[in-house]
Amino acid sequence: MTAERIYMDHSGTTPIDPAVLEAMMPYLTKNYANPSSLYTEAREVRTAMDGARQQVADALNAQPGNIIFTSGGTESDNLGIMGSAFNQKEKNGHIITTSTEHPAVTRTIEFLGSHGFDTTFLPVNEFGQVELDVLADAIRHDTRLISICYGNNEIGTIQDMKEIIRMAHERDVLVHTDAVQAIAKIPIDVKDLGIDLLSLSGHKIYGPKGIGALYVRDGLKIKPIQHGGGHENKLRSGTENVPGVIGLGKAMEMGKAGLTTEIPRVKAMRDRLLKGLLESQEETYLNGHPEKRLPHNAHVRFSYIEGEALLLNLDMMGIAAATGSACSSKSLKASHVLLAIGLTPEQAHGSLRLTLGKNNTDEEIDRVLEAVPTIVKKLRAMSPLGHGGK
Amino acid sequence: MYSEKVMDHFMNPRNVGEMENPDAIGExxxxxxxxxxxMYLRIEDNIIKDIKFQTFGCGAAIATSSMMTELAMGKTLDEALELTRDDVADSLDGLPPVKMHCSNLSADALKAAIEDYRKKHQ
Known part of the structure; x- marks a missing residue:
């Protein structure tokens, strides 16, 4: 009980990297000027913001003019989806998304659905991937936008974005992707992809909370959804979150560099963790795709037990993790992602999500591989389902 | 979100497991x-001599089951039937409101077990 706590919920949030905090500090203290002002202090802040915008753009192979700073992933999704929907010449139209999106996308598209747009929520296969022929069949003459998450926030499944975008552009349809979980986990080159709109967030990549960005491709016009003084190229009014912007720039730069240094190490730990969990006992299964998954994501399910009980036991043993069980959610509904990949509610209840980060160690993997089977055995012994205890 | 008592009963559940040849079962x-x-009951002279539970569920579901076995042990069947979900929640120093209905089923399980017994012994 005296051992250090183990944090394995990096898809929930990440700690700020010390180098990111160091970059931000001057803008939380002495460099407080409003970058829209004209005096020397303000121009210095403006220059620093330009540098951060360049850092974000470089990490995506974009230009600084493509980057709009927002308050985070949710706002980026709202701006990208509503901003492009409301900019169409024709009124309304059709929007396609999937049944496994983050609520920031799902609720935004449902909102448009209640304001005159037609919407389609595509099913996914057992791995959580959109089947390309299903997508092809769903595209109509009046389809305006397709929004598909790049790497799923729960089960970590990576979509075939390049093919999705190619198919959409052949039919003159815009593509938005929520890349909040995929950024700094897998290489993302917006030019190579040809993506139209991409959302990202600071706090998932060792940056601060309350900052994110929307990438908008050259020549694409969108409408603002937050109105005011015309900041961020008139697309996102409100005095800029300067320390957040500086922190996001640094985090994006470090995240890009980490793709070849930190990520292979994290992936090796994740692979060992997954293998160990799946072999630890009977009736333990992988959720998501075996290969096309985010490198830090381990998502498994254990029959006959419930995730909240598993999480609380893990917490008592010093391990912070997540589940897809209804009992830990505010809605008391099982995860929509787990149901969409075809799990029954009772299967979804027994799920465990461990998402690794750069501060995790091999010793921590060992401790988790010891703790989880012990807890699962204990809970199975209490369960009236199946052959408890085995 | 959970009281210390809930966490205690959840982490160290009392009277957990399957009972061999019970006199009654409620599910x-x-x-x-x-x-x-x-819930499994061993009954002698209308008194609950032994009680055990098995639960698939969240922390609250396990803690309420465990607490109910302590409350019911040694009671007559009529006394046991008077135990309510509020008694269980109060004995645990409260439950989060969202858990009061979905996970506080032990009074119902006990009632079902007693009804099972009475049906068999009419």
Whole structure:
């Protein structure tokens, strides 16, 4: 009980990297000027913001003019989806998304659905991937936008974005992707992809909370959804979150560099963790795709037990993790992602999500591989389902 | 979110496990909702001499089952039937409101077990 706590919920949030905090500090203290002002202090802040915008753009192979700073992933999704929907010449139209999106996308598209747009929520296969022929069949003459998450926030499944975008552009349809979980986990080159709109967030990549960005491709016009003084190229009014912007720039730069240094190490730990969990006992299964998954994501399910009980036991043993069980959610509904990949509610209840980060160690993997089977055995012994205890 | 008592009963559940040749069994809940509770009773002279439970469910579901076995042990069947979900919650120093209904099924499970016994011994 005296051992250090183990944090394995990096898809929930990440700690700020010390180098990111160091970059931000001057803008939380002495460099407080409003970058829209004209005096020397303000121009210095403006220059620093330009540098951060360049850092974000470089990490995506974009230009600084493509980057709009927002308050985070949710706002980026709202701006990208509503901003492009409301900019169409024709009124309304059709929007396609999937049944496994983050609520920031799902609720935004449902909102448009209640304001005159037609919407389609595509099913996914057992791995959580959109089947390309299903997508092809769903595209109509009046389809305006397709929004598909790049790497799923729960089960970590990576979509075939390049093919999705190619198919959409052949039919003159815009593509938005929520890349909040995929950024700094897998290489993302917006030019190579040809993506139209991409959302990202600071706090998932060792940056601060309350900052994110929307990438908008050259020549694409969108409408603002937050109105005011015309900041961020008139697309996102409100005095800029300067320390957040500086922190996001640094985090994006470090995240890009980490793709070849930190990520292979994290992936090796994740692979060992997954293998160990799946072999630890009977009736333990992988959720998501075996290969096309985010490198830090381990998502498994254990029959006959419930995730909240598993999480609380893990917490008592010093391990912070997540589940897809209804009992830990505010809605008391099982995860929509787990149901969409075809799990029954009772299967979804027994799920465990461990998402690794750069501060995790091999010793921590060992401790988790010891703790989880012990807890699962204990809970199975209490369960009236199946052959408890085995 | 949970009281210390809930956490204690959840981490160290009392009277947990299957009972061999019980005099009565009560089962309530539904694994689809994430809670399934099974109560086993050993009854002599209308008194609960032994009680055990098995539960598939969240922390609250396990803690309420455990607490109910302590409350019911040694009671007459009529006394046991008077135990309510509020008694269980109060004995645990309260439950989060969202857990009061879905995960606080042990009074129902006990009632089902006693009804099972009375049906067999009419």
């Amino acid at each position: 309530v809940g539904n694994p689809t909702c994430g809670d399934l509770m099974k």
